[in-house]
Amino acid sequence: MNPGNILLYLAFFTGLSSVVLLLYEQIRKKTVAQLKWLIRGFTALLFVDFSLLLYYFFVSDVTIEYVWSFTSKYYPIYYKILGALAGQEGTLLFWALLISIGALWLNEGKDSVSDFVRKAQILVMGLGTYFVAMTLLDSPFKTIYEVYPTIQRDFVPLDGAGLNPLLLDPWMATHPLTMFIGYAGVTVPFAGAMVYLLKSLRGDSKDLHMLWVSKASQWCRVAWLFLTIAIAFGGIWSYKVLGWGGFWAWDPIETASLIPWLMLTGAMHALAEHRRDMRNYGILAPVLVSLSFALVVYATLVTRSGVFESVHAFVAGGAGPYLVVLAFLALAAPLSLGLIKYLRNEGEQTRKSKYLLNKTNIFYLAVLSFIALTFISFFGVTYPAMIKMLTGNKYGVGSSFFNIWSYPFFIFIMLLAGLGLTFKTSRRDEAVREFMVFTGLTIVAAFIRPADGWNIVDYSAIISPQKPLLYTLIGSISALSFLPPSIYIVYAVLKKSGETWKIKEKKYSIGVLGIHLGIVFIILGAVSSSLFTSELSGVLDLEDSATIVPATPAKLHQMAGAWGVHVGEGMSSFGVRLVDYREIPDIKEDQLLGMGVSEVIQNLDSTKEARQVMVYGVVGDVKTFQNVTVFSLTDGDKTLPVLSSFPVDSGDLLVVSGYPHSFNGDMQNRFILAETVVDASDALIKLTKSAFIEVYRGNNLIGRGVTKLEEYKDSDVRRVMIDRGVFRDVYVIFSGIEGDRLSLTIKLVPLMNILWFGVILFVGGIVMIIVSRRNVRGYRA
Amino acid sequence: MEQRKAITIIFLSIMLLFVYYAINAAPLLTDEEYTYLGDLKWYKTYEQGKTVAEETGKPMFLYFWTIWCPYCEKMQTEVFPQPEINRLLRENFVLIAIDMDVNKEDAKRFGVQYPPHELFLTPEGEIITRIPGYVPADSLLSVLRQVLEGGSG
Known part of the structure; x- marks a missing residue:
């Protein structure tokens, strides 16, 4: 058995025995000293186990099926590591590790043996063990020989299957990592909230209240930080890579990650009021925190189950029923506890106010609105999937x-x-x-x-x-209706920052104001970029790099003028120029005989002898005259003409062997007369068609950069050009190439960077709140 | 407490209304036999469409889509419902919409990697022309006319 699996089994039994011992403690009302070490052991085992998985990815051990599925030896190290979180198996293991870190945090605190922490620990360890069990059911350490029994024992694949090339992007590489840290971060608050709900059924006390708030607050903030970053990175990726020109498409899985974020945001508002006064939201705050966890599990289910159709379908696995059970329990338990508590009328003993608008009610309306937003997204994702499962029919949402x-x-x-x-x-x-x-x-x-x-x-x-x-x-x-509320928030922030703050609260207040100001930037960027984006198209001649070709406006927005783009009479005055065009092959050179085109040309230049050469390169232009084919062989930098009697196709990777000849002894007119031509397309990783573009308005250059089309064996990836600016991004998509004509789609996206700035305010704000450690210190029991 | 109860009840009623309204307003895209996109009725598989094309002698128009692709939504809401395009498609073509999430065989058969993707076939199943990606209405209209003229002439 693979050591990874042995470690997993050990972790499972350690986790299970911890849970049993923790329960035993509850029944016998005494402390088991060994538990401290069991929990440490649990974390250590998972840490080593996950490190081992990373190691397998690091060395590209493709005899491990999970590694084989998500790696390729040619990846840079960063993407190799990313593979560990690309599928369901590795994700579950990572999640288990993160939960165990939460358990360790509870374990090492000063109050680790207090009744509250012990009860919370049961839940955390229970969840950790549950995730280890799910990992075991579909282990990332299975070898290819176990998965495909027909494979010979001594067979080692040359390379892994590789990730979808769309995922090979630094933002995407970081996306699942941050997302799952965020998801797992809600575990400890969940446990705290559940224990609080249970214990408070037997009577609420100030101690109890402080305990759960102090345990939950900081974890919620950290989770929110990571979820925000993860969602933003996903947005940046979708803007940059998918070439849809949008940062958000309400794709079911995108939306699934937003659902817990929205709920957690609502929960944190409830928690803030609850912290201030324990009589407020005694039910609402813990229930919402718990539901955030349920929705996190639901989001994982949506992402990894494959039931929900989306762009993310390329990483689908069959997680299924265990996550459903967990999501259901995490949903039902807090709701029923909350209901019981409400019916006993023990929770909401708010101070009475004769005014409808008091601080508690304002927060309550905000929290409800967050719940509404959560529910809208939840419904939009769930309803079509449910109908499809039940009837097979599809409804459009x-x-x-x-x-x-x-x-x-x-x-x-x-x-x-x-x-x-x-x-x-x-x-x-x-x-x-x-x-x-x-x-x-x-x-x-x-x-x-x-x-x-x-x-x-x-x-x-x-x-x-x-x-x-x-x-x-x-x-x-x-x-336009987003403007007054935006101005209101700016006004409120200015008013608030004009007040004098207590030194103690300074960081916290700056953080709160920063986040709320962030909303203004985000909505400004979101509205303007989704409504006022202008679109043009241009067709360029590959041979011509001198002319500025007029671009045809497909959709020019009237507001474009305000974003620094001239409209009106000058509508037709947009232009594009192709500065340079190249086709660059990415070749596994160690699998090919001979030399690259540039090397061969260099050799020919220096020796001037007509010795036989063997050269590999990608076919560019092809011209056929009766039985003779003339084509150019290129490595993206230099080109060599070849005369051959074999037919070839443009884009093929060939190994040509033959003798150099020249017309009239002129070295400028040198060509290779091919004797053999071997198709080596298997060694071609990708062919990148790269165009250096300049975009003009009249005679003014408004953007420049490189837009690419990467042709892989079985798919194409477009790498858009984005020339960023404060007021607008110039966004150029390589739409296609036919013969010697290149077609482009050009978008002028206004105020996109304002949106990213809003996200930075979100992140900076929550970091300030985290370092303020408000309601964390002094709450130790 | 009373205020909050009132707010909660109002909130819950709004949510109930939302669910009721949203369920009723969601358009049906597919049922067992057909797909309904852009104001048109489509066959779901190539086989289904081919049989009809052979009988009627009309060329086939294959449209590859998925539910999560924004440019498909754009095709379905802005291009196909254009009156002229809609009429030409409805009257002169056997329409087949291939949901790439469900019908992977047909996507593979025609080597389609990404939605959206449009393909014109003769009634016998030979490829007349293919358009990868989104097509704006004017371009699609001219292609439609070309295909039809080519067919009659």
Whole structure:
């Protein structure tokens, strides 16, 4: 058996015995000293086990089936390591490791043997063991000989199957790593919240309240940090790599990662109020924190199960029923505990307020709106999948569904954010008046459309037999409606930062304000980039690098002018120029005989002898005259003409052997007369067609860069050119090549970088809150 | 407490209305026999379509799509429903929409890697022309006309 599996079994039994001993402690009401070491052992075993998996990827041990599936020897080291998290098996192991780190954290704290921590530990260790068990069911350490029994024992594959080339991107490499740290980070808060709910059924106490809040807060923040980063990286990847020109497409799996994020955001707002006063949200806060965990499990299920159809389908595995059971339990348990607690009327003993708008209610409305956003996304992902499973029929829930339903709630949350930040009980009237003013302005703005295309979703343009009235109505809301709430938040942040803060709260407040300011940038970037992107297309002659070719506007937005792009009379004045075009083969050279084209040319130049040469390269232009084929062989840098009696195709990788000849003894007109031509396309990793482009408006250069088309054996990948700017990105897609004509799609995406700046504010803000350690210190029992 | 109860009840009612409305408003894309995209009715497999094409002598139009592809959504909401395109497709072609998530064989048969992808075939199954990726309405219209003229002439 593979040592990885042995370690896994050991971890499983260590985990299981820890859980048994922890339960024994509860029954016998005494402490088992050995548990400390068992839990340490559990973490250590998983750590070594996961390191071993990384090692297998590091050395590309392709006799391990999981490694074989997700690696290739030609990957740079970074992508080799990424392979460990590319599939379900490795992910589950990683998750188990992260949970064990949570268990270790509880284990090493000063209060590790307190009743609260011990009970939480049962859950954490239980979950850790559960994940180890799931990993064991479908172990990443299986060898290819176990999976495919017909394979000879001494057979070693030359190379792994490799990842989908779309995934080979630094942002994508980091995406699953950060995502799963975020997912696993919710485990400890979940355990804390569940124990709090259980224990508080027997009566709430200040100690108990402080305990769970102190355990949950910091973990939630860290989880939120990583989830935010992961979602943002996924967005950057989709903007940069998929070539759809969008950072967000409401793909089921993209959306699945947003679902726990939204819930966690809501939960953290509830938690913030609960921290301030334990009588607030005594049920809501722990239930929402627990549900965040349930949704994290659900998101994993969506990502890895293959039930949900999406771009992510290329990493699907059969995780299935165990995750369903876990998600269901994590959903049902907190809900029923919360309900019991509510029915006993023990939780919500809020101070009575005669005003509808008090701080608790404002937070409550915000939390509910987050729940609504969560539910909309959850429904949009789940409903079509369920119907498909039940009946086999498909229903369309496209991006417009998510946009239409989410937008009003989102705007409402922004208004509440402004109110929440400015609200002071002593100056209630002032705050309420401001809220009314901004809400009024928002409603007015919703009706003002400066030009066509300002609708948040242009439903009138959607020619569909079915035009639900409500969708058309909400869709016709003007995008201008995001401005008043944005100004409100900016105003609130400025007002708040003008106040004097207690030194102790400084970092925390800066963090909170930073995050809320971040929303403004994110929505500004999101709205402008999705509504006001202009699109042009251009066809270029490969031979001509002198002319600026006019680009045809496919869709030019009126607002483009504001983003620094000239419109109106100058609409036709956009142009593109092809500065340079190359085809660069990426060849496994050690598998080929002979020399590369450049090397051969260098040799011929220096020796000037007509010795036989053997040269490999990719076929460029092909011309056939009766029985003779003339083609160019290239390595991307230099080209060598070849005369052959064998037919060849453009794009083939060939090994040609023959003698050099020249017309009239002129070395400039040298060519190879081929005697043998061998197709070596198997050694071609990819052929990159690379175009250096300049985009002009009139005579002004507005963007330049390289856009590429990478042709792999069984798929093509487009690497878009993005020339970033503060006000707009110039985004060029290599659409295709036919003969000697290259076609491009050019997009002018406004304010995209403003959105990324908003994400940076999110990240910076939560980091400030984490380092403020608010409600962490002094809460130790 | 009473206020909060009221807010909660209002909230829950909004969510219930949302579910009711969303379920009713979601368009049906496929059932057992057909696919419904862009105001058109499509066969689901090449085999189904081929039989009809042989009987009627109409050329086949194969459209490869998936539910998660944004450019497919664009084809279905902006290109196919255009009156002229819609009429030409409806009257003169045997329409086959291949869901690449479900019908992997047909995608493989025609070597299609990415959605969307459009393919014109003679009634006998020979490829007339193929368009990889999204096509704007004007381009598709001119291709449609070319294919039809080529067929009659």
